[in-house]
Amino acid sequence: MFQAPKGTRDILPPESDRWQALVALFADVFGRAGYGLVQSPMFEDIGVFQRLGEGTEVVRKEMYDFFDKGDRHLALRPEGTAPVVRAFNQHRPTVPWKVWYLTPCFRYEEPQAGRFRQHHQVGAEAIGSPDPDLDVEVIALQHDFYQALGLSKLSLRLNSMGSPGDRQAYAERLAGWLAQQVRELDEADRANATDHPLRVLDSKRERTVTAIADAPLITDHLSDEAAVHFERVQAGLNALGVDYEIDPRLVRGLDYYTHSTWEFAAGALTSAQNAVGGGGRYDGLAESLGGKATPGVGFGAGIERILLAADAEGALADTSGAVDVFVVDVTGGDAGRDLTFELRRNGISADRAFDARSMKAQMKVADRSGARLALLVGEDELESGIVTVRDLRSGGDQTALPRTQVINDVAQRLAKE
């Protein structure tokens, strides 16, 4: 028997009900702010993702790449931003282009709690404006989305990587500093010290963390332009009541960031994988993908981790996809089939039992279904043209109604809820 591949999961009901509720909330929060849904292919020319940076684990070690039958070198998307920027370059929509997405992401990582080889993100990108208020908008909407889900134990870390020039100058300064300390670093981080110094800041290895305690900080080396941008972002978050903490060591795992970077962590998650979403500005990405220089800002949030955090906080608990009405027919199935569809076609959620089972067996299924009402059709009902309506939540109160009045009656009862 086959199993799902290592590092992947099947998402089945009722977990998928919570999944849908989460996505609906996301679509609502971002839809009301003028963001439209974007869907783009699950795979791209590998070059699209190589621009995420030679220094990133995602590019160096984790890409699911392959050659198709036409010998094209393609890769499954490890993240959602580069494909959106590729689509932006290709279609040149009017700016700011504000979009959201729901996407699986594929990374060949070592699976552990909260880390998968296929995970899923909801995310948003706003492309075409350097205005720091757009950073604020995106961060505050992400914050409001978590709030709407009922998550309260989140913390937000914020940093600025400065302008592309600042970032470059800081990387060189850091590399110079690290060159003096290289023996103090964890062995696994030493190779990065010269080629990819920012990655060293990202290291969770204890020895490295201790060794870099006094490393120069990017926030001490921002250009005036970048400092003004960063201050405007902070002022906006303060005004909108979004709490954050500045963390000059937050560099994040992708190389395209300039100016704002941020990450939300779930206090309720004890595992190392407690980041429930992160993002930043990427003013050089469009150009590096062959388009016109165009600024952009956005974030991605991992659905699996958000649901783990929601579990830990008891949030998003009541999202049962239970139908309102369950139809029980022991007269051969015609009445059940027709009544169920009449309900559905009148906008009432309804389900039924199959396989012509006994009244007792069908009632058991009705009880388990979580439906509020059961409609019963037995031989007596069929003969007299009636249907028995049983209230499954109030100890089984019953009323017999003419078949022709049932839909109206059910609609009225449900409206009273």
Ligand code: HAM
């Ligand atoms: P990222 O930080 O690599 O950023 O991923 C975003 C979120 O996806 C993480 O905070 C986490 O919740 C989730 N995630 C990442 N990897 C895994 C995994 N292996 N298993 C489970 N969940 C995971 C990006 O992907 C950027 N595209 C975000 C962005 C958008 N920046 C600008 N715009």
